[in-house]
Amino acid sequence: MKYLIAYMMKYGETLIMSNEHKRYLRKLKLNKMLITISQISLLIFFIVIWEILSRYNIINSFIFSSPSKIIETLIKLYRDNNLFIHIYTTTIEVVIAFILTFIIAFLLALALYSCKTLKKILDPFIVALNSLPKVALGPLIIIWLGTNTSSIIFNALLISIIVTFMTILNGMESCDKDLIKLFKVFGASKTDILLHLIIPSAKKEIISSLKINISMSLIGVIMGEFLSCKKGIGYLILYGTQVFNLSLVMCGILILSLLSFLCNIFINILEKKLLR
């Protein structure tokens, strides 16, 4: 009873709701529902129109494929035990690239934050590497590492690392100078300042870097698979193009979109957990 009263006192305002507030909440719920229904309807409308246009030969189904053909291809891939091999290969490569990128970028940001001279020395190289179109290094990577998973992961690393590292470093550098001063006056060591101030205060930027990192890793892996691979969604798309099986290409793109969507959900969950 005591706890119930305490709860009522703390959250009393939300328990005793005015009619106006109830109307407001209903309106909010309706609006949310309207958005979700519109999104689903839009997707269904697009799929139906695509199917009709293709079925009545208004668009060339050989070039543009059709939703039914994509589903057929998906079922065929599944029956041939090919579907999950490609999804698994790409997912594992993305996860490895994502983790490696984060670890290296985080350590690099930490080192460059701690040593300003090192930052000044490396600055022009970082700028050059950032502006370089990494795809140009693709052939070199294949020669150095061969046509295997390592070269795909290395390619993804090259694409995602600089931008991830720059976002983290930016977060670390934007820490409130007053707070650093306060920590120093309290006699905090450099490690204390890094662990208890700089890193926690850069939390938002670190999460942003994860968001950038996951999409960049995905791009890097697909690009890598285009260049050198016999498995993966990138390979599926490339193979489909080579044999002019556009349904296979569309199928690859569909799986890729789903994978990217799932990656975003994963990062959003992580964000909610970290920012709690």
Added chain:
Amino acid sequence: MNLINITSVTKIYHTPTKEIKALNNISLDIEDNKIMSIIGPSGCGKSTLLNLITASEKPSTGFIRNNQPIMIGYMMQSDALLPWKTVYENAILGLRLQKKVTNDNINYVNDLLKKYELYEFKDEYPSNLSGGMRQRLSLIRTLAIKPNILLLDEPFSKLDLETRKNISDDVYKIIKDLHISAILITHDIEEAISLSDEIVLLSKRPGTIKSIYKLNFTEKEIPSIRRKDEIFNRLYDEIWRNFDHV
């Protein structure tokens, strides 16, 4: 007894294009159990002087000597609270960094939180506190480490007038209750007179000591009472005339 002696201190900053003399030949004695205000126009080196006292910067010439071990409590313009930590975690931040989280010290912090009406908010985050509450929490965090000197770097400048006056009274009472020294940096002459035992007026850059005013208010005359005193206005006029207006 003097807590800190500042002798012939000069501070010069170097930039690639020029050198800037921030302070010139400053000599001061900071007494035990006294509140000293350092006032002067913007850029006259007030905060530099505070940085030299905290040893976060070194003087270019001259020296600063502590006559006894000092424990500095520092309050700055912003309340500098960590938004990702709760009120309680913010309050014990200094103790945690100095590895002094003992039962006695925790009890002391809890007493301070109760005394300054923040105990029931101890599990809330600073974003849920008002400006005055945030400043009180900042003060509790400063006091938690049991400092023997408080450095106040324009700590009330971002507060509204009403909160400012109330918190001035609170801070004054705390300093006097705890029998500690304090140095207040401000450009607000009224604030300096209402809080201090001694006012040091600095000239415009490079900051030199223009005048030192010894104030004879009794301890019971808290800032809000001092403001109504006739001496307050007289002193204000005198300091205003000597102040380098830029």
